[in-house]
Amino acid sequence: MTTHYLLNKLRQENPLVHSITNQVVSNDVANSLLAIGASPMMAMAPEEMEEVTKFAKAVVLNIGTLTTEILEAMLIVGKAANKKGVPVILDPVGVGATQFRQEAVSMLLKEVTIQLITGNAGEMAYLAGIDWSSKGVDAGEGKASGREIAERVARRYQTVAAVSGKEDFVSxxxxxxxxxxxxxxxxxxxxxxxxxxxxxxxxxxxxxKPVLESTVEACTAYGVAAEIAVENKEVNGPGSFRASLIDALYNLSEQTIRDKENIKRYHVNKSEEGTNE
Structure with missing residues (x-):
């Protein structure tokens, strides 16, 4: 069981989260941050990255609609965040799809210290060096489990990894x-x-809290919000679910998360610890 005290702390502090994100869903990302209790900033110009980092309490780098200029901005803000001690989250959307994305993510991982990498099984399998059949940004299919993928990514890059799926895994x-x-x-x-x-x-x-525990709280809260959203009688498809999810995030309480959480703890085999595959 987790305590879930970070939700109240989040709403009290209203931290500014600087998100260079997928332009297809930038509005939804901003609204979900507002709903949960954070303050979003979606700046993308390389010229303002260092200045923006003065105010940010976290930086999220999402390569969904990556360009050369956006990559430049990510490198600047990532390095500035590292200097300030601000956590950096990497979402390697569709990383296995093109050489440009692969090279960009390799550069980010080499030049920026990343506290958390989060993605679907296909994206994370690519980073783990596991064979996987994916289509664009979709998760696709493979033989490895989400747990194995998360553990390999965490060990390989000496960070915390979160793999989303039917069961989310954070390692x-x-x-x-x-x-x-x-x-x-x-x-x-x-x-x-x-x-x-x-x-x-x-x-x-x-x-x-440690990054692992904070990420588990975030993923659990989000999963619970999704369960609540789909229970809404007015939800009859993806469009109404999308709006209901934002409402569920806004109305979420720590008690509700405690009541609904469904998590398992796994220990990595000692023989695998410390391996850097």
């Missing part, structure tokens, strides 16, 4: 948490993964 390479909250309707709305990485940024922004 720091030593311990892995499985989160069974959520709903299949999340897969029918574009950008729900981008919203999750933004919310993870909000939880990391307030601190108070």
């Amino acid at each position: 720091d390479g030593r311990m892995t948490i499985g989160i069974l909250n959520g709903d299949p309707m999340l897969t029918r709305v574009t950008g729900t993964g981008c919203m999750l990485s933004g919310i993870c940024g909000a939880y990391l922004a307030v601190g108070g």
Whole structure:
């Protein structure tokens, strides 16, 4: 069981989360951050990155609609955040789809210290070096489990990794948490993964817990909100679910999360700890 005290702390502090995100869903990411209790900033110009970081409490780098100029901005803001001690979250959307994305993510991981990498199984399998059949930004299929992928990414990049799916897995390479909250309707709305990485940024922004635990709280809260959203009698498809999800995030309480949470704890085999595959 987790305590979920970060939700109240988040709403009290209202941290500014700077998100260079997927332009397809930028509005939804901003609204989900507002609903959960954070303050979004979506600046993208390289010229203002260092200045923006003076105010940010977390930085989210999402490569969904990546360009050369956006990559430049990400490198500037990522390095500035590192200097200030601000957590950086990487969402490698569609990383396996093109050489440009692959090279960009490789550069970001080399030049910026990333506290959390979050993505679907296909994206994270690419980073883990696991064979996977994916289509564009969709998760696709493969033989490895989400748990194995999360653990490999965490060990390989010495960070925390979160793999979304039917069961979400969050790992720091030593311990892995499985989160069974959520709903299949999340897969029918574009950008729900981008919203999750933004919310993870909000939880990391307030601190108070290790990155692993903060990420588990964020993923659990988001999954519970999805369950509540789909129960709304007015939800009859992806469009109404999308609006209901924002409302559910806004009305979410720590008690509701405690009542509905469904998580498992796994210990990584000692023989695998410390391996850097």
